Amino acid sequence: MTNTSGDDATGRDAREAVKRYGREMLEKGLTKATGGNVSRRTGPEGFAISPSGVPYPEIEPEDVPILDLDGDVVHDGKKPSNEVDMHRLVYAARDDVGGIVHTHSPYASTFASLNDPIRPSHYLIAFIGDKVPVAEYVTYGTEALGRKAVAALGEEYNACLLANHGVLAVGDTLGSALETAEMVEYCARIHYQARAIGEPELLPDEEVDHLREKFADYGEER
Numbered sequence: 001m002t003n004t005s006g007d008d009a010t011g012r013d014a015r016e017a018v019k020r021y022g023r024e025m026l027e028k029g030l031t032k033a034t035g036g037n038v039s040r041r042t043g044p045e046g047f048a049i050s051p052s053g054v055p056y057p058e059i060e061p062e063d064v065p066i067l068d069l070d071g072d073v074v075h076d077g078k079k080p081s082n083e084v085d086m087h088r089l090v091y092a093a094r095d096d097v098g099g100i101v102h103t104h105s106p107y108a109s110t111f112a113s114l115n116d117p118i119r120p121s122h123y124l125i126a127f128i129g130d131k132v133p134v135a136e137y138v139t140y141g142t143e144a145l146g147r148k149a150v151a152a153l154g155e156e157y158n159a160c161l162l163a164n165h166g167v168l169a170v171g172d173t174l175g176s177a178l179e180t181a182e183m184v185e186y187c188a189r190i191h192y193q194a195r196a197i198g199e200p201e202l203l204p205d206e207e208v209d210h211l212r213e214k215f216a217d218y219g220e221e222r
């Protein structure tokens, strides 16, 4: 499979990105302690992923393993994150993805526990799609969970909820995947708040399509 538009990083840059954006995910309050995980594509056939159980501020580039899309370790680090199969299957399915973030951010995880997609009540949802869909529940750390996430993302969505669990966000780089994870949490919070005091007014499909075109142009300028 060739990489068409997902941005590749060298192994060294990918390990640095995992260190940097893992820490940012924590600092932005999208996860706690060693929860969640991040990865960065190194080429058509590989990716660097955060190690399992290492606190984000303590991750050093040499701790970050690099794997191929069969799940075999190419460059040693510490033990890969327990969601390694989910990351692997998303890279295999989506050539446009160069970075992946998995969080347990609280407002988005609330909708995940309701098995309720986040609807387009705020225009920023168009960064993700016409909604944030929900992947069916499967036990964490399994290949089956990866398959459900791939199915929910399809070709179009830049994020999905994982039922009763959390969030998966993708981007052309790890930085843009983290930005998407923040958008998911923000849209979830606004939708939650709007539902708490009233019935949110949803944006019509045509407007969401229009916004998606505008954001695609904006993405190219970044």
Ligand SMILES: [Zn+2]
Pocket: 036, 102, 103, 104, 140, 165, 166
């Ligand atoms: Zn998780």
